[in-house]
Amino acid sequence: MDTLYAIGIDLGTSNSALALAALDGSTPSTPVQIVTVEQLTSATTSARNTTLPSALYLCTEPEQRSFATLAWQEQTPAHVIGQFANDHGFRSPQRLVTSAKSWLCQHHHDPQKPLLPWQSQLDNIMLSPFEAQVQLLRHLRSALLDHPDYSLNADTLSRCKVTITVPASFDEVARILTAEAATEAGWGEVALLEEQQAAFYHWLDQSGEQWRQQISAGEIILVCDVGGGTADFSLIAVSDDDGELQLERISVGDHILLGGDNMDLALAYTLKAELEGRGTKIDSVQFSSLTLSCRRGKEQLFDNDELQSYPISIPSRGSSLFAKTITSQLSREQLTAIVLEGFLPLLSIDEQPTQRPQSGLQESGLNYATDPVLSKHLAQFLVRSQINYETNAALSPLNNSTQGQHNGLRYIRPSAVLFNGGVFKSQPIRRRVVDILQQFNDDVPLRELGGANFDLAVAKGAAFYTASITKGDGIRIKAGTARSYYIGLESSMPAIPGLIPALKALCVVPQGMEEGAEFSLTKQQFGLMTGQPVDFRFFSSSVRAGDVVGDQLETTDELEETSQLEITLPSIAGQPSQRIPVTLHSHITDLGTLELWMQHDESGQRWKIEFNVRGH
Amino acid sequence: MVQFVARLQEKGRLLDFIMDDIAAYDNESVGAAARIVHQGCCEVLQDSFTIETVFPGEEMESITLADNYDSHSYRLIGKVPEAAPFVGQVLHRGWKTTRVNLPQVVNTAKHIEVARSIIAPADVEIN
Known part of the structure; x- marks a missing residue:
């Protein structure tokens, strides 16, 4: 077989x-x-x-x-x-x-x-x-x-x-x-x-049956995932359901384009400036080599407490290695100042990432994080998670010990952390993140869950998860959609010259909607134009766990615009374009993707709305 | 084989190091260049092999080898008796690899020919 x-x-x-x-x-x-x-x-x-x-x-x-x-x-x-x-x-x-x-x-x-x-x-x-x-x-x-x-x-x-x-x-x-x-x-x-869940599944796989002894009901675990160029955070709550431990992913962070590569680059720019101060210029290929050496230096210095500095040699472009090698060194002071104090300083929870004032013109490349301080992104995530949690009573109940308050600002206090991503191979970086979280937790100790495999955990965890759901055994993290989704609705109001009608938002998918689930908004009908493509604006939020399907928000200000949706309904034979009444239906497939449908109740016909991802 | 040397040159500039006239430079210049060779070649070796010492203990420790000792792993030197027990001190711990993952030359006639001769191409920059 x-x-x-x-x-x-x-x-x-x-x-x-x-x-x-x-x-x-x-x-x-x-x-x-x-x-x-x-x-x-x-x-x-x-x-x-x-x-x-x-x-x-x-x-x-x-x-x-x-x-x-x-x-x-x-x-x-x-x-x-x-x-x-x-x-x-x-x-x-x-x-x-x-x-x-x-x-x-x-x-x-x-x-x-x-x-x-x-x-x-x-x-x-x-x-x-x-x-x-x-x-x-x-x-x-x-x-x-x-x-x-x-x-x-x-x-x-x-x-x-x-x-x-x-x-x-x-x-x-x-x-x-x-x-x-x-x-x-x-x-x-x-x-x-989700990658952060996969890392957690890998931890479950590694721990075997022991995992139930390592975490207990009422705990909240932070999955702290910092890769080369991205940082992603998730929270997993542990609860007790008739004596069985349940896991629920209760919050996810924003996609932050900030990671280990930024640390290596920051070190390399510092050394490049030193070299230039001594009159030595390096070209872009040599800069790449310097960046790679800075990464090695970072790892070596963090691995070995006794080392005070890491000597760096930058090879020449030509074949003469002895005559043209440029030397520099990365000192422990520089490493501490740049990586630990620059990216991961010990801060108070109320320090949030600064948004640089937007300049009129901006290069439209990737949307890199404007604030390099990871501690602030972590603080922001824990505060936003609390906001999200408070909007929905159905999420796993939290202990008082997992909720903190600082000058009126409420936030989640995780009790353990699971690290993922190559940056965390260095123990001092893990130690520093634990210290930051403990400082947020008013010095209440916080555990690091061991057994991580920082590079391969996600692939292995995904295979373990797939095997266990296929066989129908093993524990599942309750998750569902990480965000709630909204369609923009133009308000029906009398036309006023110079005034664009406000856009309302209608919730079509609630946060936490699970695979296989379906929702229908049968109470409301919408007029849909036939015979021509029609666009919708589509929004999402990761902090509105309480919204249910059919809820209307008066503005879209607090939402993120995700994409446009497009649908073309054929005209009814022999008739011109006209508006027909339809109802909205949402469905999360068993594979975890979202589908939106419009249904003409009279004829029973349904049309799928396509995600139209052109830039806007 | 040529391709393994090519990796050592690509990552660790080994040929640049060996082919240059070392006598013309002071220790500081040689030392700086050696770091490049050390870092790069170390990376290549770690990619291709898992290197460990043959003798797990420290050098200068004493060791007793029986008659059926592994003569590939241990080389007896000095006043070696005819028969066991062989009692001595470990001068050098030896090296072994527990994994070999060498780059494979892709199997076409043209590439085999190139792979047997070119260790590093000449770099030509276009601005």
Whole structure:
């Protein structure tokens, strides 16, 4: 009999990974394994590595003719993916696509337009962020099919269960695009799982049956996930239901484009300024080398308390290493001042991220965090989580000890933290985050949950989750949609010259709506134009847990605009365009994607509303 | 093999280090260059192998080897008797790898030929 697998895909901003567990039905749980991914390591060699850098290099035509092909490729594709893409592409940044994932949740650009490499002048070969994700997913699929350890073919793979992880902060458009990219890459229908939950599932898997001894009812666990370029926070509440521990994800943070790479860059800029002060100039390739050395220095100094400084050598561009090597060093004082005091200072909970005043003109690239202080983003998240919690009595009840108050500001006080992301390999950084949280908690101690695997936890956790839901065993984190969603409604009011009618917001999906759930708004009918495309504005919020379907908000000021929705209803035969009465229905599929439908009750016909993600 | 040297050059500038005239430079310049070689080559070795010491203890510890000792793992030197027990001190702990993951040359005639000769291409920058 063919072996089928539960597969977890961590499609990361900087690195991707693949994990699986055999679904043979007989054993309760087979261990989750990482699938190594074959990729080019140079123009002529390949290797199987545990991660695939999420980088695409767009080859020139001669390169396409000369670069090696991987086993599953008949000819060199127009792009190289993975380690060689990174190593080769950093010398020609115009041809290197990185962080494509972050563009999926940018509201100013259409992720299906060829935008990448950003600001490149190679108009005709550029890729859309969506296409870049498709390519990465296709590479992972081919590497799995070709892997000698698993005799999978297209048919057996199509019968496997596949889960892709997405940041908890991804909105519905970014989630749907990820699922569509997977389908286009040949993975078929995939389920979606929040990365921060996947990291928690990995912890559950690692702890085995012991997890019930490690956490107890009434606790709130912070999943603190800081990757190369992003930071994401989630809260998981533990409650007691008839003697059984229940887990519920009660809050997710915003997608913050701030991570470990920012720390390395900050160190490198400091050393570059020192070098320039001594009259030594370095070019952009040497700066990349300096940044890499700063990362090593950061890791080494944090690993070894006795080391006072880390010497750094920057190689020359030419072959003369002895004569032209530039030297510098990273001192412990600089490291502490920049990484710990700069990004992670000990602060009071009421210090929130500063928003720089918006200048009239802004470069419209990725929406990077304007405040680099992670402590402030963490404080903001805990305050917003409390606001969200207070809007909904149905969320797991919280102990007094997990709610704090400071000068009238209320916030959640987690009792334990689970770390994820490469930054947290350094123990002093974990220690500092624990100290920050303890300071928020008025010095009440806070535990770090052990057993983390900072790079591979998400892929492994996703495979473990997929295996346990397929077999129907194991605990599930109650979650549902992380946000509530709204459709913009134009108020019906008499036209007044010069006054645009205010936009109201109608809740169509409440926060926490679970897979398989359906809601119908049958009490209200809307007039919908037939025979021509009609646009809707679509909004979301992560702090309005109390809103239920049908609730109307008078303004959209507190909501985030997510996308536009589009629907075209055919005209009724022989009749001109006209308005017909419809009702709204929302549905979360079993795979975790949102669908909106309009139904004409008289005829019983339904039409699906498409997410129209063009930039606006 | 050539491709492994190519990795050591790419990441650790090993050939630049070896092929230059070391006698013409002072220790400080050589030391600075050595850090680049150390950092880069270390990374390549760690990617390709999992390196451990053969003898798990410290150097200068005493050791007794029986008749059936593994002669690939332990090399007996000095006044070696005819038969066991072999009692001595560990001068050098030795090295071994518990994993080998070398880059594979992609298997086409053209690439094998290139892979056997080019260690590092010449860099040409276009502005």
